[in-house]
Amino acid sequence: MVDKTALVGALRSEGTAIENMVRGLPAEYWSRPTPAPGWTIAHQIGHLTWTDHVSSLSIETPEAFADIAAAYAAAPTGYVDDAASAYIGDDVDDLLETWSEGRRHLADLLDAHPGGTKLAWFGPPMSSATMTTARLMETWAHGQDIADALSLPHPATAALEHIAHLGVRTRGFAYTNRGQPVPATDVYVTLAGPNGEHWEWGPSGAPDVVEGTAEDFCLVVTQRRAPADTGLRTTGSAARYWLTIAQAFAGEPTATRRSALPTALPSSRPGDHA
Structure with missing residues (x-):
């Protein structure tokens, strides 16, 4: 049996690691391209903000989640891009705080959720332990995109x-x-x-x-x-x-990336070297 408390702890830790990558970045760095075509660092955080939010809705207000899932099913193409973009405004600090608050709230909900009840998702319903694993996977993957864009290390862990x-x-x-x-x-x-x-x-x-x-x-x-x-x-x-x-995430089939890094990115973030 998976220790869900430990699993939620891994999710919290990965979120903190990604937050530490971007906290304090100059605003212009948030518009840097990442390996995901058309997505900047702001899009990556915007996407995590949205997916954490809808995960929380699945737990707290399933009816609201069902409406979002129906809208996605009706028009899957572009829906995820639009959802990520909706969180991007003029103030990147606001975006970061919204994600930080939302991911902590979701972790609390997952930790407290009883194991026997299935949660709705865009694919098959899942247990709270499986949803925690899915959120860990997605946070790690989008964190990798950000690490690649900034040429930062993304240390491997037991998670x-x-x-x-x-x-x-x-x-x-x-x-x-x-x-x-x-x-x-x-x-x-x-x-x-x-x-x-x-x-x-x-x-x-x-x-x-x-x-x-x-x-x-x-x-x-x-x-x-x-x-x-x-x-x-x-x-x-x-x-x-x-x-x-291979595709460990829900959604339409996507193409495997052949390049880890976009072009013309700095070798380090500001302040890393004298």
Whole structure:
């Protein structure tokens, strides 16, 4: 069983790490492009603000969330972009405070939520533990975009185990989301954690294997890196193809990015070097 309190703690810590990346940035840096096409750093924080908000609505006011989910289902193209943009105003400090307050509120709600009740989402309903994992995954992934845009380190932590677990669990979704049949072939995933941990999923005798670091695997399943741009190793065609379509997040199928960094970005944030 997952210790949800510890999981919520990991979500809080990741949010704090991302907040520390952007707090104190000059306002003009918020308009820097990130690896997500058309998205600036402000868009990344705006998106996290929106998704944390609608997650809270799913817990507190399911009827309000249902209206948003219906609107998304009616017009998915551009909806997420518009939702992120809606939070971007003239004052980036206001945006940061709105996200900071919202993510803390959501963490409190998730921590207090009873485990047996499913929560509505844009995909299948999920437990509060799974929603916490999903929020951890998305916060980490968008934090990676910001770290890439600013050429800042994004240290790997043991929380990657939860993101990797979600990446494995959503293997079937990656196929059905693209209208493809889910293969019956098992895949054994064996990963090295950042602190010497060893994490594995699937039968160890499976002919198809994915192996490497948990960080590389998480970057691939969140589509922040293409498999070829990591040190991941695969055995078998099922494992190899899966990584090309892996998608641990809900929504329309998206294309894996081949470049980690946009062009013409500074090598460091202001004040990092004398």
